[in-house]
Amino acid sequence: MRLRTRLALSVVAAALPLAGASVWARRDLEQRRVAQVLREFAVTRMESGGRERCEADPEHFPPRPGPGGGPRGMDVPPPPPPPPELGGDVERPRRPPAPGPDDGTRFWAYGADLVSRNRDAPPVAEPLAAEIRGGADVALQRVADGEGSAWEALVRMPWSEGPGAFVLVRRRAPDADGEALAGLLTGVVVAGGVLVAVLFASGSVVRRIRRLESDVRRTAAVRYEQPVEVRGGDEVADLARAFNDAAAAVRAHLADVVRREETLRAFVANTTHDVMTPLTVLQGHLDALRHAVPPGDTDAAEALRDALREVDYTTSLVANLAAAAKLEAGPDAVLRRPVDLAALVERVAARHRPVARAQGVELNHAVPEERVVAEGDVTLLEQALGNVVQNAIRYNRAGGHVALVLRAPASGRFEIRVADDGVGVAAADLPRLTERGFRGTSARTRPSTGTGLGLDITRGVCDLHHIELSFEPGDPTGLVVTLRGERSTSA
Amino acid sequence: MRERILLVEDDEALGRQVARQLEEAGYAIRWLRDGAAALREDPHDYELAILDLMLPGAYGLDVLKRLRAQGELPVLILSARHDTHDKVRALELGADDFVTKPFWPDELLARVRTRLRRPALQREGVLEAGPLRMDVAGRSVQVAGRRVDLTRVELDLLAALARRPGAAVERGWLVDNVLDPEREGTERTLDVHVSRLRKKLGPHAALVETVWGVGYRLNPDVPA
Numbered sequence: 001m002r003l004r005t006r007l008a009l010s011v012v013a014a015a016l017p018l019a020g021a022s023v024w025a026r027r028d029l030e031q032r033r034v035a036q037v038l039r040e041f042a043v044t045r046m047e048s049g050g051r052e053r054c055e056a057d058p059e060h061f062p063p064r065p066g067p068g069g070g071p072r073g074m075d076v077p078p079p080p081p082p083p084p085e086l087g088g089d090v091e092r093p094r095r096p097p098a099p100g101p102d103d104g105t106r107f108w109a110y111g112a113d114l115v116s117r118n119r120d121a122p123p124v125a126e127p128l129a130a131e132i133r134g135g136a137d138v139a140l141q142r143v144a145d146g147e148g149s150a151w152e153a154l155v156r157m158p159w160s161e162g163p164g165a166f167v168l169v170r171r172r173a174p175d176a177d178g179e180a181l182a183g184l185l186t187g188v189v190v191a192g193g194v195l196v197a198v199l200f201a202s203g204s205v206v207r208r209i210r211r212l213e214s215d216v217r218r219t220a221a222v223r224y225e226q227p228v229e230v231r232g233g234d235e236v237a238d239l240a241r242a243f244n245d246a247a248a249a250v251r252a253h254l255a256d257v258v259r260r261e262e263t264l265r266a267f268v269a270n271t272t273h274d275v276m277t278p279l280t281v282l283q284g285h286l287d288a289l290r291h292a293v294p295p296g297d298t299d300a301a302e303a304l305r306d307a308l309r310e311v312d313y314t315t316s317l318v319a320n321l322a323a324a325a326k327l328e329a330g331p332d333a334v335l336r337r338p339v340d341l342a343a344l345v346e347r348v349a350a351r352h353r354p355v356a357r358a359q360g361v362e363l364n365h366a367v368p369e370e371r372v373v374a375e376g377d378v379t380l381l382e383q384a385l386g387n388v389v390q391n392a393i394r395y396n397r398a399g400g401h402v403a404l405v406l407r408a409p410a411s412g413r414f415e416i417r418v419a420d421d422g423v424g425v426a427a428a429d430l431p432r433l434t435e436r437g438f439r440g441t442s443a444r445t446r447p448s449t450g451t452g453l454g455l456d457i458t459r460g461v462c463d464l465h466h467i468e469l470s471f472e473p474g475d476p477t478g479l480v481v482t483l484r485g486e487r488s489t490s491a
Numbered sequence: 492m493r494e495r496i497l498l499v500e501d502d503e504a505l506g507r508q509v510a511r512q513l514e515e516a517g518y519a520i521r522w523l524r525d526g527a528a529a530l531r532e533d534p535h536d537y538e539l540a541i542l543d544l545m546l547p548g549a550y551g552l553d554v555l556k557r558l559r560a561q562g563e564l565p566v567l568i569l570s571a572r573h574d575t576h577d578k579v580r581a582l583e584l585g586a587d588d589f590v591t592k593p594f595w596p597d598e599l600l601a602r603v604r605t606r607l608r609r610p611a612l613q614r615e616g617v618l619e620a621g622p623l624r625m626d627v628a629g630r631s632v633q634v635a636g637r638r639v640d641l642t643r644v645e646l647d648l649l650a651a652l653a654r655r656p657g658a659a660v661e662r663g664w665l666v667d668n669v670l671d672p673e674r675e676g677t678e679r680t681l682d683v684h685v686s687r688l689r690k691k692l693g694p695h696a697a698l699v700e701t702v703w704g705v706g707y708r709l710n711p712d713v714p715a
Contacts, residue, residue, distance in 0.1 A: 269574070273545075276571040277502050279593035284508040287596045315593045335575040343588060350602055354595035366659040366705045379575045382591070403704025405661050419704045 019187020360398030
């Protein structure tokens with residue numbers, strides 16, 4: 001939830017009960033006032049002759065209004081003069097007008113047992129009776145009266161015996177809903193005012209927080225190299241300061257990670273370098289042994305062929321690890337220079353021909369007479385092509401062929417094609433060869449299929465050089481892998 | 492006369508092995524173990540230098556610079572590093588080629604042979620390969636001293652192969668560069684021409700080899 005919304009809701013949540021309480025207080029005050037007025041009315045009526053008439057003829061007190069339809073034909077005297085202590089008539093504008101016979105006020109007299117001798121008198125409601133029995137001088141309640149509502153007050157007389165010990169006064173009340181609405185309206189208006197004030201006051205805070213937020217995003221985008229600006233001295237400024245502290249910690253951590261990564265990369269590079277020379281010597285010895293195997297010793301020849309394969313696999317793994325480290329290091333670690341593709345193809349062919357020959361696979365290559373140059377990282381490109389050629393040899397059989405051809409069509413592009421007549425790849429699996437991440441755990445486990453870390457490196461290098469890598473089934477067997485890219489116009 | 496190769500390699504085992512392999516292949520080897528000694532050599536005493544870039548005493552590139560400054564001696568770089576900077580720098584300084592470790596003996600030998608290979612074109616317009624002798628300008632062909640009459644396409648085809656003896660030439664390239672551009676040339680047309688050419692070569696038909704997946708090659712090593 002946004003800060004402003006939350007503030008507004010909090011204000012509303014606080015204002016509503018307050019408005020409710022104010023409405024209730026108003027109503028309570030009003031009831032006390034009405035009770036007082038009705039009591040005064042009843043006592044005055046009874047004291048100014050009502051008591052005597054009631055005791056004389058309790059069955060017909062007070063007399064019913066006449067059938068003539070006069071507003072209120074009650075046989076009651078006019079209202080008494082105001083109590084002397086309250087000053088003259090003109091001095092009473094604040095008091096509600098004393099109820100008169102014409103304002104819909106009616107009353108009935110009851111004995112000490114709260115039972116009226118007049119049959120027309122309504123029974124005393126139990127809540128009123130209970131309150132009076134509890135010792136109150138007056139008990140008030142609101143009752144339904146036709147389409148409106150009325151106040152009903154049970155008043156204790158200054159005397160306590162006779163048929164007029166208590167008087168029930170009933171008087172029309174103004175619309176209760178209207179009153180409540182007015183109260184509620186006041187509450188809402190007040191709450192609205194407070195709300196506007198709060199929103200206005202919170203505006204500047206929200207603005208500052210938003211500014212801090214955009215500052216933080218900007219500094220995060222530059223790997224926390226720039227601190228956010230600390231403005232003012234309040235909590236928002238504290239927040240900015242705390243963020244700067246956190247950013248410093250993140251920076252330190254990042255620097256540490258980068259340092260470790262560089263160490264690790266250097267370690268991989270050095271290790272691969274250190275292992276290359278002994279591997280060359282090992283290959284030389286194996287090769288010498290191959291020539292020393294007496295003809296007819298098929299076991300030894302086979303063992304040596306396997307050994308050659310293993311060492312070939314190991315060297316390609318090391319070379320691919322080095323290439324992977326370079327690819328991981330990002331485009332900046334890649335050195336793009338014009339590469340003589342014919343020389344590159346010659347090197348790849350020369351490198352893999354000894355292994356092919358040992359397996360009885362014929363590796364042929366061809367390059368055009370003219371120079372073909374492409375921009376790129378020569379080490380990575382050589383590794384990428386080498387992996388393809390190596391796969392073509394490995395997934396072949398004695399008597400099989402691999403052809404490596406560089407072409408330079410007139411289109412200003414180059415095309416390197418590696419075709420073999422080996423086992424090939426199932427048609428359904430062909431599209432998967434170009435899939436990114438079609439690698440699984442092959443980086444660590446020895447691949448049993450034609451795809452592994454090698455092909456992944458090839459894909460990565462081709463992507464980096466905008467070289468299109470495609471796979472097609474051979475005719476009639478085998479696989480044709482083609483690398484197509486832009487030729488360079490330089491030298 | 493045996494061709495002389497200067498080998499500069501600090502690793503004892505590798506140096507001994509490479510020196511032995513090259514000697515067995517018929518070359519005369521002078522093996523130096525450090526760059527400082529290499530700096531004192533006269534490049535004119537050799538036909539080829541094989542130089543390891545990681546040398547004690549002097550950086551391999553310094554030796555390369557020195558060799559290059561004193562003559563046209565071809566230099567083959569041995570590089571153990573998968574660092575493109577070194578290779579690019581070596582090529583910029585005039586190295587002719589490089590071999591990345593770990594390499595196979597045959598691989599190194601193939602690269603040495605490529606570097607030392609005599610150009611097929613010995614004299615102006617004359618190609619020689621094995622028993623084949625072509626006067627390209629005079630458009631005459633002799634095989635083992637016997638004159639062979641060839642059509643224009645057959646002669647161009649043979650010349651294209653003979654310019655790079657031992658190297659396969661791609662079918663598509665031959666179709667584009669040898670067949671008469673006036674007529675519709677296909678790879679099948681090319682095969683027909685090759686077939687006729689072989690017939691005319693008679694006992695030396697094996698000079699023109701079919702190379703799987705590529706095209707054709709002139710094999711100079713067929714018996715005369």
